[in-house]
Amino acid sequence: MNPERRSPAAEPAADPASGPSGSRAATLHDVALQAGVSLATASRVLNGSERKVAEGFRERVERAAEALGYTPNVSAQATARGRSPVIALLVADIADPYFGQIAAGVARGADEHGLVVTISITERDPDREQRILRALRGQRPQGLILAASRADLASSPGTSPVELEAFERYGGRVVAFGEGQEVGEGRTARSVVLDNGGGAEELGRRMAALGYRTAIGIGAASGVRTSDDRLGGFARGFESGGGRMDRILRGDFRRESGAAAMTEALTEGVEPGTLVFAMSDVVALGAISAIREAGREIGADIAVCGFDDVPASGDVTPALTTVRLPLNEAGYQAFRAIVDDDWIQAALPIEVVVRASTPGLVQGR
Amino acid sequence: MNPERRSPAAEPAADPASGPSGSRAATLHDVALQAGVSLATASRVLNGSERKVAEGFRERVERAAEALGYTPNVSAQATARGRSPVIALLVADIADPYFGQIAAGVARGADEHGLVVTISITERDPDREQRILRALRGQRPQGLILAASRADLASSPGTSPVELEAFERYGGRVVAFGEGQEVGEGRTARSVVLDNGGGAEELGRRMAALGYRTAIGIGAASGVRTSDDRLGGFARGFESGGGRMDRILRGDFRRESGAAAMTEALTEGVEPGTLVFAMSDVVALGAISAIREAGREIGADIAVCGFDDVPASGDVTPALTTVRLPLNEAGYQAFRAIVDDDWIQAALPIEVVVRASTPGLVQGR
DNA sequence: TTGAAAGCGCTAACAG
């Protein structure tokens, strides 16, 4: 006889008054015992999919579970089933509203499916990302969502694809923001694509149409995909409308970076009527503060536009012209891409939002 | 003989070229086999804490693990060890910058300790929170951080404490934002307290000193702790300085709510020189937009102040007077409260930040 | 239908 590995759950197992710690959580075993059924039966009524348990037993088990406050141990279920209910989300910085909204979308989807989302912060550091990916693999997540645009995930022939391949090998699905993420052997991950290039191009055209002829770009380091796409798209559109990109300043995705870049530009000199295009609203907000500090005016003097349409963009004065991205929806799509076998990539609507920070120029030039 | 439960890992187990799915991840067993050592030894060098493996074996194991791309299965480790490496974070809305910053702080701490953070969204719905708590228990997290201020978690003698008690019973630690969260049997959870009342009181005093005499408050439903504390504190300070709270409008924590409340107030009439205190910056921003839309001016006409000092508050024009909270640090503290046995509650610095949205009144009244 | 028993991948006594 061996089922008595521990003391029988007969009495104290469910006693809520036992010490804060030390006591243990009720197990399936406890429930089965209390209900007078086998482990298998208890498992079937509580967690098994196909129902085929006599009503009488089912009731007793449910009652017992209720009485004991039983909750299945997710880790144990995961080891036994060979798959865990987690979706791992990788973002650069969860405090950044851009990622915050994406995360909200992912969480919404996961919640609908009873999955848990785990979140990791890369801080845009490739090494860090690498380590995280490795550790994440240990969770054997059903899906991995890469929302953290790293410099060259796709182009680096190095380690990353290998790491991602490992996920797919055991059946985990990798979804990336932005097209073309390799996952080894020439295969690419499913991807949620926000048409950064297209949106920026349209923005550039609109700005040119407004009469702007000279623009300064503020981006991240060259090679950072998102930034490159936006800057490139903007230049294309702006130039097609007769404008010219005067120069491009480099920094990162933080507000301070935008302020620093702008300060630098102002030092070198910025003519009235110039337009500043920052590749993200957060950076644009930083640029705006720098412009103000330099005693210049936003709008007629120096116009500014950004990208993302984070909530704050509508609140500043003058309100920021930008490109609206359906970030929450994008996060949700990423989630669907993981759970739907027949998922097909849907285009996400992007929209240019012209506001007061880029007033129309009365006279050209 | 039974160790050959599966086909020996001798050949294809590690073949990176095998199909995307279908193949399985390398197990400790595979590593041990390849290294020619026992499972126990492999476990010791790879995951065991106390080192006591001969250099030769250690190397062989490490080499094998490397070659196979082995990563320990977290779920299996969790079941075997009886504790899982997860910290569960409960927030109302991850897209809200308030929670985003807290989450960043928690993630920072977790990362330092190799723990994974799991995030759940309550949407401030008590039932939802209840369900989530229940499901979360299944993860047997080492810690549970309640950052989602629910209406009356603490005061409701109902279900919640019971649910939380379950966590503590098996050794999980519960940390709450805000004091006095019960976890059953009269015990309270460790708490990270942001002195909402004190900060608001100081703000109220400062506003009174600036010459304001009449204020309108915008809060969440009565009973919501955070909101009550802030509103109450502000009233105390403001009145101590000779001001008077004219009325309090109710809504929730969203921007639109602030706009709606303010619109209502404006309909009823708001005299020039009135100060509006919104219990959160996000709500204040909504109020500001409503004031503008009504054709009134922020500052000299209707002054506005908020609470939190989210990044956007410094970017709006006029910049918003508010109370700065060290949210990232608070999140980090919450994490420490979980992992440090001898954690002691540290006071978090709160600071009133007076900006242009509340210019000094030249003449009293 | 139900239950016995063999796993899932890993850890942790306990002997050698």
Place this chain on the structure above:
DNA sequence: CTGTTAGCGCTTTCAA
């Protein structure tokens, strides 16, 4: 120091 061998809590054949 190393290997054997029970577990951890749950799922899932496979007979009965």
